[in-house]
Amino acid sequence: MVEKNDTGDWNQxxxxxxxxxxxxxxxxxxxxxxxxAKGTxxxxxxxxxxxxxxxxxxxLTATLNDANNNAQGQSSMTLTVAADGKNGVCLGLTPSFASLTENYK
Structure with missing residues (x-):
């Protein structure tokens, strides 16, 4: 979902x-x-x-973080994981979904 310092839509x-x-x-x-849609x-x-x-x-929602606010000067991505797949009664259907990390560089 993230390519070339921007988030893309499914087609991109x-x-x-x-x-x-x-x-x-x-x-x-x-x-x-x-x-x-773009980044989701x-x-x-x-x-x-x-x-x-x-x-x-x-x-999943990917949000690109501004490289200017990063100590290394590199863009990073924050990944937000929807709750039903991460916990609750639906978690048993996809237990590995809860293992997704929420910050990527």
């Missing part, structure tokens, strides 16, 4: 969502809706999955 980074395409960055599969990716379950109720969200 060469990502194609799973399932059937609805719009440029909206896809549907049997169990999930996938969406994205999100999956929302459209059916109940074990204890995970309909509407659970797994999401």
């Amino acid at each position: 980074v060469g990502y194609t969502g799973p399932g059937n395409r609805s719009t440029t960055a909206l896809y549907h599969s049997a169990n999930f809706d996938y969406s994205g 990716w999100q999956a929302t379950n459209t059916v109940k999955l074990n204890e995970c109720v309909i509407g659970g969200i797994w999401g």
